[in-house]
Amino acid sequence: xxxxxxxxxxxxxxxxxxxxxxxxxxxxxxxxxxxxxxxxxxxxxxxxxxxxxxxxxxxxxxxxxxxxxxxxxxxxxxxxxxxxxxxxxxxxxxxxxxxxxxxxxxxxxxxxxx
Amino acid sequence: xxxxxxxxxxxxxxxxxxxxxxxxxxxxxxxxxxxxxxxxxxxxxxxxxxxxxxxxxxxxxxxxxxxxxxxxxxxxxxxxxxxxxxxxxxxxxxxxxxxxxxxxxxxxxxx
Numbered sequence: 001x002x003x004x005x006x007x008x009x010x011x012x013x014x015x016x017x018x019x020x021x022x023x024x025x026x027x028x029x030x031x032x033x034x035x036x037x038x039x040x041x042x043x044x045x046x047x048x049x050x051x052x053x054x055x056x057x058x059x060x061x062x063x064x065x066x067x068x069x070x071x072x073x074x075x076x077x078x079x080x081x082x083x084x085x086x087x088x089x090x091x092x093x094x095x096x097x098x099x100x101x102x103x104x105x106x107x108x109x110x111x112x113x114x
Numbered sequence: 115x116x117x118x119x120x121x122x123x124x125x126x127x128x129x130x131x132x133x134x135x136x137x138x139x140x141x142x143x144x145x146x147x148x149x150x151x152x153x154x155x156x157x158x159x160x161x162x163x164x165x166x167x168x169x170x171x172x173x174x175x176x177x178x179x180x181x182x183x184x185x186x187x188x189x190x191x192x193x194x195x196x197x198x199x200x201x202x203x204x205x206x207x208x209x210x211x212x213x214x215x216x217x218x219x220x221x222x223x224x225x
Contacts (some may be wrong), residue, residue: 006157010155033213041217042203042215042216042217042218043158043203043205043213043215044215045212045213048212090155090157092157092158094158094213101146101163101165102146102148102160102163103148103160103205103207103213104160105150105157105158105159105160106157107156107157108155108156108157110155
């Protein structure tokens with residue numbers, strides 16, 4: 001299993017600003033994933049973050065808006081840039097300790113943009 | 115295109131009832147299927163993982179089944195309790211480590 005710590009747990013931000021969300025895992029993992037969950041919706045994958053390479057973004061998500069860092073095998077950050085109210089969502093970090101097996105999630109960051 | 119559908123979208127039952135949540139998926143070439151629980155405003159808690167070669171998994175009062183050929187999975191909750199109230203999400207893993215999530219079933223167990 002894996003224990004994932006996400007910070008902050010929630011934040012209220014002004015439009016036009018940026019917020020960086022941190023994800024720390026208690027074990028080394030190859031791949032980390034960032035998801036967005038808009039109000040009342042299910043989860044949508046933003047990008048896959050591999051250590052030592054550029055993140056792979058899903059259709060509809062771009063690096064300028066959601067830059068991701070993956071400096072080592074236990075840590076990643078997601079930045080939500082130039083925020084607008086439409087970015088208000090829960091952002092979740094996820095890992096798989098062993099590929100193609102069980103996925104583990106952090107507790108999420110609840111972002112409100114005003 | 116892979117799609118995951120969950121029915122019903124919401125369910126309200128009295129305490130003690132047994133209930134079934136349904137998940138269907140369009141592409142049967144899955145690696146695994148995972149059921150999660152999500153409490154309001156929180157992250158996801160893994161409940162059960164079924165590998166593509168398995169037909170069911172059990173944990174306590176929970177039992178999940180998988181029928182790849184028909185593209186269906188069910189989550190059976192026995193003797194429901196108010197603490198079971200949450201949204202239950204089904205996620206299917208296909209190639210390239212990409213999960214496809216259903217829209218969830220919001221369960222309310224009334225005392």
